[in-house]
Amino acid sequence: MxxxxxxxxxxxxxxxxxxxxxxxxxxxxxxxxxxxxxxxxxxxxxxxxxxxxxxxxxxxxxxxxxxxxxxxFQEEIREAPESYQSIYAIYQTAVARGAEHLPLFDSKKWQHFTKEDIESVSKYFDFIAAEAKKRSPDSSSSF
Structure with missing residues (x-):
């Protein structure tokens, strides 16, 4: 068979x-x-x-x-460049936390962003991540 x-x-x-x-x-x-x-x-x-x-x-x-x-899809991801694997890992984390519906994952929302817009988003994300890390009971883990 x-x-x-x-x-x-x-x-x-x-x-x-x-x-x-x-x-x-x-x-x-x-x-x-x-x-x-x-x-x-x-x-x-x-x-x-x-x-x-x-x-x-x-x-x-x-x-x-x-x-x-x-x-x-898993084969495609395994063979994808490391940057795509990282994006997929981020998405999997979002799904695990029930956040896949957020506009962050809507590619249409990113179409008109300038480089400066993306830098602003990055800085704000870093700030939010640092605040979350402070609140986390396991603050020894790194990003």
Whole structure:
């Protein structure tokens, strides 16, 4: 059984669907699903993956990555320059603290900033970070 077929079977079973149910809900024939799961068919085309992803309620991009059509987001980040990895780490921290909705993460808000505007934001951020560090019970950690 190929890796994608095994993953597809696990996803289907996790959602408590039979092959026939997945076929009916997705519009992909049960024979095709069975052949994929058993490794008797290669990686499905993106259109088939889209139908399966929608039915399995999994992001299309994730299933495309599992199939090997595209790189996963995690792979992209690992291969990205260090500056992008840092930005992603900041975003992950914001998500963990429920702050991903802040305008800070809206790229459209940054479009018209001048270099001076960005320097002002940076200084203000440094000030706020220093104040937060003072309030932090673990003030020994560094930024």
């Amino acid at each position: 190929n890796t994608f077929g095994k993953q597809l079977r696990e996803l289907r079973r996790a959602r408590k669907l039979t092959v026939n149910q997945l076929a009916v809900y997705s519009g992909v024939s049960s024979a095709t699903i069975s052949r994929i799961e058993n490794g008797h068919r290669g990686i499905p085309k993106p259109a088939t993956i889209k139908k399966l992803a929608d039915t399995l309620k999994i992001p299309y991009e994730e299933l495309m990555a599992r199939a090997g059509h595209i790189k996963s």
